[in-house]
Amino acid sequence: MKTIIKAKSELSSNRKMSDLFFILWAGGAALLSYSLVYAFRKPFTAASFDGIEVFGFDYKVLATIIQILGYLIAKFIGIKLISELKRENRLKFILVSIVIAELSLVAFGLLPTPYNMFAMFFNGLSLGCMWGVIFSFIEGRRMTDVLASLLGISIVISSGTAKSVGLFVMDSLHVSEFWMPALIGAFALPLLAILGYSLTRLPQPTAQDIAQKSNRVTLNGKQRKELFVNFMPFLILLFLANLMLVILRDIKEDFLVKIIDVSGHSSWMFAQVDTIVTLIILALFGTMVFVKSNMRVLVVLLGVVVAGTATMSFVSFNYDFLQLDSITWLFIQSLSLYIAYLCFQSVFFDRFIACFKIKGNVGFFIVTIDFIGYTGTVFVLMFKEFVHADIDWLEFYNLLSGYVGLICTVAFTCAMFFLIQRSRREKLQQKTVVGDAGMKIKGSSFGQTLAQI
Incomplete structure (x- = not known):
């Protein structure tokens, strides 16, 4: 022993x-x-x-x-x-x-x-x-x-x-x-x-890897179309919400010196804030390795994203009331934005494929969401160069951030409920298939017994 x-x-x-x-x-x-x-x-x-x-x-x-x-x-x-x-x-x-x-x-x-x-x-x-x-x-x-x-x-x-x-x-x-x-x-x-x-x-991925995360294969044009149609409401919500978040992120990064007063702060302070925020988020995502249930991880990730976008909206709409100093404001805005961005750039789609046993690969999702996101980046750069607007950048950003956070909170919440309902429906279908298979086996055994008699 x-x-x-x-x-x-x-x-x-x-x-x-x-x-x-x-x-x-x-x-x-x-x-x-x-x-x-x-x-x-x-x-x-x-x-x-x-x-x-x-x-x-x-x-x-x-x-x-x-x-x-x-x-x-x-x-x-x-x-x-x-x-x-x-x-x-x-x-x-x-x-x-x-x-x-x-x-x-x-x-x-x-x-x-x-x-x-x-x-x-x-x-x-x-x-x-x-x-x-x-x-x-x-x-x-x-x-x-x-x-x-x-x-x-x-x-x-x-x-x-x-x-x-x-x-x-x-x-x-x-x-x-x-x-x-x-x-x-x-x-x-x-x-x-x-x-x-x-x-x-x-x-190569081991049998244990495949059992937990499913096998990854290439996708041709027909398979990509079928995959998108199969999860269309969910993917449209994610793609459009990501587009708005990327536009907001680029405006924050490109116009930060106009949005908040940077005098009195080291220029390295802002890089340090983003670094701390990102490392916190990635450490959080890394702990997901200890959770085997793919569906549970997806719900947790979307829950964290929703909490981030809701917080971003609340802080933006209540900026005057909260009276936050610039570093605290920047930390909350960065944390809220990067939670969503890095979630879909790192672990989310890997777990999504594993959860629903999708025949495909993460590359398809990441490249698609990046294409949509960088469309927003081009828009921001052109806005920066060709529109010389005399605006209050802090007021503009807080207004934009508030509405983006509100819309994304609704979109990601709807996406979460879609995943939960889809998972329940597929489990019910699997139980039905198993039950029907069991009935067929029993019926076959009963028929063989009668034949023997």
Whole structure:
């Protein structure tokens, strides 16, 4: 008896060590991979390009819009591409994407200004599907909640880091603002290629993974349409609510210095607030790995999202009454926004597929929701450049935030009830099928007995 207990204890210990090693390998590779994707996308934003205008418009803003348009089109193409991408072609996709991204940055340095800004279109086009590809390596596993949370950290650390590296290259190495992105990309390319290869060496999902999270397969056009129609009310609610949240998030980030008084605060304070908020949310999502019930996780996640959007609406509509200081206000707004955004970028759709045994993959959902969200980003950038409105930004933001929070609270609550009702209906159907099967077996046995008599 003691021998059996000891053997079980050793087996449990070995499994924990194996899980820890897998988390460090898969989670670390995914986090670093997407962080390096930012090394191709974001360093150029560290440059000011002072004094350069195109047809009376700011050169940097136009270059950013052009890059995001390429990124947006990549998301649209990715709805088909990522849904159908097979495991054996993922590394090829990564290698081709980063080579095109680097060549576009070289063209950005070579071509004369302002025509070189069009090279940023191909930079965005080549990188728009990278999140979906990297996520495909870690989805459908028992540890996906933890791995997705680690991948999500890259969103927090990468953008600021890429800008800091860009400033270092220009200020310390004295590289021009046009060649700086290509230099950083040249260092990132081999590292990302190695990390991409390490992701391909991850073991296939085990039988236990598949039993808990279901098998992940590619989706053709017909299957994508059937999947969307099957869950259409739910997905429309999520997609439209996400669009409004992304627009609100971009307005907050782009116009923060106009929304609140930043004097008297360190510029690093705002980055620290967003970092703390995001790490809190990702830690919360990571704990979901201890909950095996996929439906329970979905309800908890949507409940947390609803609480966040409702809080955001309450704080916005009652801003004058609450008299919050700027840091507390920013913390609540950031926490409320990022709860929803990171939820659908990390663990939600992995659990959604597992809960309803959907034949498909997370990439389809993430790329689709990103395409809709980045449509909102383009709108914000164009609004920023082409509409020079003299408005009270704090009043405008609180009004917008209040109504967005209210609409999203209703949308996510309806989505939650849809999932609950859908789950109950499917369980009832399964019981009916099992019951009918049992009756057929009993009837068959009774018939055989009569025949024998």
